[in-house]
Amino acid sequence: MINRYKHANIPVFIPHLGCPNQCVFCNQRTISGVERFQPEKLDGIIEDALATLGDRDAEIAFFGGSFTGIGYEYMCDLLERANRYIRDGRVVSIRVSTRPDYIDDKILEALVRYGVRTVELGIQSVSDRVLSASKRCHTFRDIERACASVNGAGLSLVGQMMIGLPSACADDEMDTARFIADAGASAARIYPTVVFRDTELMYMAESGEYIPLSLSDAVERSANALGILTSRGVEVIRIGLCSSENLRSDDTYFAGPNHPAIGELVEGELFFRLLRDKLRELSPSENSVVSVSVPRGAVSKAAGHGGINRKRLCDEFRISKMIFTESGALSGYSAAVEIRRI
Numbered sequence: 350m351i352n353r354y355k356h357a358n359i360p361v362f363i364p365h366l367g368c369p370n371q372c373v374f375c376n377q378r379t380i381s382g383v384e385r386f387q388p389e390k391l392d393g394i395i396e397d398a399l400a401t402l403g404d405r406d407a408e409i410a411f412f413g414g415s416f417t418g419i420g421y422e423y424m425c426d427l428l429e430r431a432n433r434y435i436r437d438g439r440v441v442s443i444r445v446s447t448r449p450d451y452i453d454d455k456i457l458e459a460l461v462r463y464g465v466r467t468v469e470l471g472i473q474s475v476s477d478r479v480l481s482a483s484k485r486c487h488t489f490r491d492i493e494r495a496c497a498s499v500n501g502a503g504l505s506l507v508g509q510m511m512i513g514l515p516s517a518c519a520d521d522e523m524d525t526a527r528f529i530a531d532a533g534a535s536a537a538r539i540y541p542t543v544v545f546r547d548t549e550l551m552y553m554a555e556s557g558e559y560i561p562l563s564l565s566d567a568v569e570r571s572a573n574a575l576g577i578l579t580s581r582g583v584e585v586i587r588i589g590l591c592s593s594e595n596l597r598s599d600d601t602y603f604a605g606p607n608h609p610a611i612g613e614l615v616e617g618e619l620f621f622r623l624l625r626d627k628l629r630e631l632s633p634s635e636n637s638v639v640s641v642s643v644p645r646g647a648v649s650k651a652a653g654h655g656g657i658n659r660k661r662l663c664d665e666f667r668i669s670k671m672i673f674t675e676s677g678a679l680s681g682y683s684a685a686v687e688i689r690r691i
C-alpha cells in the first residue's frame with residue numbers, strides 16, 4: 350500500500366525556477382502554492398520543519414520545478430546550504446526532483462558531493478507521441494539516458510508518471526509503469542492529469558482538443574499503473590497531487606480528476622480487482638457469507654470508498670455479506686478470502 354516517507358520530509362518548493370519550458374499541463378505556481386521562491390528563506394523553512402520533527406530522520410526535498418536546471422552555481426549554493434544540515438547531523442539526506450534532460454555527469458557529480466541520495470525524475474510518459482503532445486521538449490531517449498545515469502551514479506531513482514496526458518491511452522501508461530520498474534526505480538508517483546487555469550491544457554480543453562479524464566477513468570488507469578508497479582516491487586509513494594486550498598479553488602482548478610481522496614480510490618480499485626479475481630476462482634454460491642482478511646490498515650481500502658467494493662462484489666457474486674478483518678500475516682495489496690456457507 351502507499352507508504353509515505355519512512356522518514357520526515359522537509360519540502361522546499363521551487364516553482365518554475367530556471368525552467369524555460371512550458372509543459373501544457375504545468376502551472377507550477379498553482380501546484381506548489383508558492384508564487385516565488387525566496388532563497389533567503391531556505392534556512393527558516395528547514396529550521397521550522399526540524400523543530401517539529403522530533404527524533405525522526407529528516408530529508409530535505411527540493412520539489413516543484415526542475416531543480417537541476419536552475420543554473421549550476423545556484424544549484425550548488427542551495428545544495429551547500431542544505432548539506433550543512435547533513436554535516437551537523439540534523440538531516441540525513443537530500444532529494445531533488447527534475448526533468449530527464451537536466452541530468453548530466455557534472456550535475457550528478459555535484460548531487461552526490463552534496464549528499465543527495467534520491468533523484469525524482471519527471472518521466473510522465475515513455476511515448477514520444479505523448480511527450481510531444483504535452484510539449485515536454487524531450488524524448489524517450491532522454492528518459493532512458495537519465496535513468497541509466499542516475500543509477501550509474503549510485504543514486505536512488507524515483508519515477509513520476511502521469512495518467513491521461515494529451516494523446517495518451519491506457520496502454521501508453523502501462524508501458525510507462527513497466528519502464529519505471531525496468532529502470533530499477535525504488536519508488537514512483539502517479540499523477541492523474543488535472544487541468545489548471547492559465548495552462549495551455551486549459552485552452553486545449555476549452556477548444557475540445559483535449560478531453561479531461563473522468564474520475565472513474567482516472568481511477569481505472571491509475572490502478573493499472575499501481576498494479577504493475579507494486580507487482581514489480583516498486584513502492585508507490587503518492588497518487589494524485591497533494592491536497593491544498595489551491596487545488597480545490599475555482600481560481601486555479603479548471604477540470605479533470607481532482608478528488609481529494611483519489612489515492613484511496615485507486616488503491617480501492619486495486620483491492621476490488623484482487624477480490625473479484627479471488628471470488629471468481631472460489632465461485633461462492635448465492636447468499637454466501639464471505640470473510641476477507643487484508644493487511645493492517647487496509648480494511649477501508651478493501652471495502653472501498655463508502656463501501657463501494659463491498660456493494661459491487663455482493664451484487665456481482667450474489668453474496669449476502671462480506672466481513673473484512675485485518676491480518677498481521679498479510680502485507681501490500683493482498684487478501685485471504687474464505688467462503689462461509691450459510
Ligand code: SF4
Binds near residue numbers: 365368369370
Ligand atoms: S519542466 Fe516541470 S516546471 Fe517546467 S514547465 Fe514542465 S512541468 Fe513545469
